[in-house]
Amino acid sequence: MANLVPVDYDPFASGAQPAAPAPKLVPVDHDPFAEAVSPAGDIAQSFGSGLARGAAETVMAPATGAQMLKDGVYGVTDWVENKLRGMLGAEPLSEADIARRNALRDEIDARTDPIGRVVSSAQEAVRGWMTRNLHAPQTTAGEYARTIGEFAPAALSPGSLVRRAATVMVPAVASETAGQMTKGTPFETAARVGGAVVGGIGTALAGARSAPQQIVRKGASGLDSATVQADWTAAKSLMADAEQRGLSLTPVEALNQVSGGRYRNLAKAQRVAESTGGGAQVMDDFMAARPAQVEASGRAAIDALAPRTMDPVQTGTRAQAAAEGAIQDLRGDINAGTRAAYRAAEADPIPAVDFDRIAANPGYQETLRQIRSHPVLGPAFQHLPDNSVGMIDAVTKEMKTKGAAAANSANAGHSGLLSSLYSEGAQDARSSASRTSAPYAQALAEQAARRQGELAPLEAGPVGQIAGTADVTAQRGALFPRNPEAGSSPVVGSAVKQLAARDPDAALGLVRQHAETVFNDATKSLQSGPNQFGGAKFSATLRANPEARDSLRAAVEALPDGKSRWDGFNRYLDILEATGKRLQRGSETAFNGEDIAGMKGGGTIGRAVSSAGTQIPRILSEAYDRYRFGRNTSELANILTSRGALPLFENLLKSAPNAVRSRQIAALLATIGLESRMAGTQPVTEPAKMHP
Known part of the structure; x- marks a missing residue:
């Protein structure tokens, strides 16, 4: 039996021949009649078209992201x-069911969100x-x-040139490579999107910081780079000086010391x-060494300030002698300055009328008699007559001394009246x-001026007080009172200078005694153990206020x-002051809630794990939080x-607080537009449909 073959022409027509095969139409995403371009030209034009598409998709990214989110919700729902249908033994949704459901969704969205539909249509038109x-x-x-x-x-995201180039190249090459490997298959779109996601997130994560690192970086937020650089340079210098003295500072302590407390958030961190999670043990070990470090470095600093050459008793007696000597030196200098005038006046006689009145004073008569009969004083003044200025001056000096002795209640012959008689008689003469x-x-005027302007302040000030006692504690109080009067520093400097001029070791010993006693x-030690804040207290006590x-x-x-x-x-006191920039227990314990939450997270990856769309049982979630918190505080x-x-701390401190997040956002924006571009590769007559 003949084998019948279907044909597309009349086989019985005269001269019939098989028709030439009709051309097969294949949808493409480019103009097939366009002139061919060179490979270099194709690359350049493709990059330009990709750049235009990328710019457009970046602008449309917010709306596109919202649409993709809705599509995702709808997809997950279906x-x-x-x-559930499979679990209940029912038939799954058919493509026709889903198509009808999507049409109903479109109809509902068109009524409830007309603006969204307009935006979606506009996006489809642009694509x-x-x-x-x-x-x-x-x-x-x-x-x-492309x-x-x-x-x-x-590439507009913050960061170095290399970082920005990687933000572009890595997800782009990953996406295109995945697309080339699956080209022409149903998996091409998913492969391209997946490649972009993996490349984009991978690049972002490469620059991402852990939660502790983010907290360090955040500590300098709001400060300009020049300020941070200057502060960090000064802080490093302070830390280096501390290390040379055998004392370790944290960078947070050093920064707050040199900046006047600009990095308060870092101190809270x-x-x-110090007090929670896995960081407590690390910080405890670090801080536990501090009291011994302060003890050793403090003793060395005091030795460098003034080496010990005598005990406190010797210091007190020698300081007293030096102070007495300083006062006597000034008195001698005042007398020497007026000696010539006295010598010129000593032989001048007093008129008889005036001298008779002076000589009638019983106190004057008694004192004159004592001088003339004294085995030492008598010969010294025998050349002067009783009515001479020189003799009257000598008698009145003794009368003033007797008046001062009578005024002293500690003396057995204390008498206020007698004191007045001696003093008034001397002044009249x-x-x-x-x-x-x-x-x-x-001569009297010059002496009075210098005694009032120089001697009286010296006797009333630290030198006079030190001259009045050998007790080194009282002497320290004279130089370094707890609350010094404003403007007293020049007086203190002058007092020590005068002591040092007569006895340098006594002056050194007195300053050392003060520093060492305060230290x-x-x-x-405290009741709880060694005092970790002792160094800071030492510095604060010595420099309690600007005047001190x-x-x-x-x-x-x-x-x-x-x-x-x-x-x-x-400089050593600055270092010790820095140890007090560490917050003590009970101070601002309510740490910033956002940062506490961040310390419980695992940075970018940890947050992804803990929010991966599942409801972790509460006990497991809390256990994970505790684990992350311990790990993060330990890292910090x-x-x-x-x-x-x-070096890591410095890098974190100087990096822009939003740099990593900006790179992540930039990568995400590029990824969002990918599915839209892939939808655009469909035949123009059937544009891809996206559900809002």
């Missing part, structure tokens, strides 16, 4: 329903226009160039690391002599080689205490 009019790659290299162009807007002799009047009191600081400086700089001594000691503690971590 998937869950199919799973259709780009598909019809932008250059379509003709080579594989061109396809890579994809790179689409991701190019991500350090407090959390001197007044009469000064009216008679001009040289004598000049011993400040660093003594200036007085200490004036005293030290008045010592031999004082400027060098002060510079070294004051190591960043703050390890000298090897200083």
Whole structure:
């Protein structure tokens, strides 16, 4: 039997021949009649078209993201329903069911969200226009160039040139490579989107910081880079000086010391690391060594300030002698300055009428008789007659001494009346002599001026107080009172200078005694154990206020080689003050809630794990939080205490607080537009439909 074959022409027609095969139409995403371009031209034009598409998709990203979210919700809903249907033995949703459901959704959305529908239609129109009019790659290299162009807007994110290039190139190349490997298969779109997601998130994570690192970076937020750089340079110098003295500071303590407390948030973070989670042990070990460090470095600093050469008793007696000597030196200097005037006036006679009145005073008569009969004083004044200015001056000096002795209640012959008689008689005699002799009047005036302007302040000030006692504690109080009067630092400096001029070791010993006594009191152990804040207390006590600081400086700089001594000691006090920039227990314990929550997270990856769309049972969630909190506080503690971590701390401190997040957002924006572009590769007559 003949084998019948179907044909598409009349086989019985005259001269019938098989028809030539009709051309087969295949939908493409480019103009098939366009002139071919060179590979280099294809790459350039493809990159340009990708750049335009990427810019457009970046602008449309918010609306596109919302649409993709809705589509995802709808898809998950349909998937869950199919799973439930399968569990109940019902038929799954057919494609026709889903199509009808999507049509109903579109109808509902058109009524409830008309603006969203308009925006969606506008986006589809823009994508259709780009598909019809932008250059379509003709080579594989061109396809890579177009994809790179689409991701190019991500280069606007902050960061170094290398970082920004990676933000563009890595997800673009990953996406296109995945697309090339699955080209022409149903999996191409998913592969391209997946490649972009993996590449984009991977690049973002490469620059992401852990939760502790983010907290360190956040600590400098709001400060300009020049300020941070200057603060960090000063902080590193302070830490280096501390290390040379055998004392370790955290970078947080050093920063707050040199900046006047600008990095308060970092101090709070350090407090959390000290008191909670896995950081407590690290910080405890670091801080436990501090009392011994302060003890050793403090003793060395005091030795450098003033080495011990005598005990406290010797210091007190020698300081007293030096002070007495300083007062006597000034008295001698005053007398020497007026000696010539006295000698010129001593032989001048007093008129008889005036002398008879002076000589009638019983106190004057008794004192004159004592001088004339004294075995030592008598011969010294035998050349002067009783009515001479020189003799009257000698008698009145003795009368003033007797008046002062009578006024002293400690003396057995104490008498206020007798004191007044001696003092008034002496003053009357001197007044009469000064009216008679001009040289004598000049000498008295000069002496009175210098005694009032120089001697009286010296006797009433620290030198006079030190001269009045050998008790070193009282002497310290005279130089360094707890609340010094404003403007007293020059007086303190002058006092130490005068003591040092007569006995340098006594002056050094007195300053050392003050510093060492304060140190011993400040660093003594507490009931709970060694005092970790003793060094800070020592610094705060010595420099309790600006006047106390200036007085200490004036005293030290008045010592031999004082400027060098002060510079070294004051720098050490700065270091000790930095140890007090650490927050103590009970101070601001309510740490910033956002950062506490961040410490419970695992940075970018940890947050993804803990919010992966599942409802973790409460007990497991809390256990995970505790685990992450311990890990994060431990990491933060190591960043703050390890000298090897200083470069990392510096990098975190100087990095822009929003740099990582911006890179992540940029990568996400590029990824969002990918599915839209893939939808645009469908035939123009059937544009891809997206559910809002």
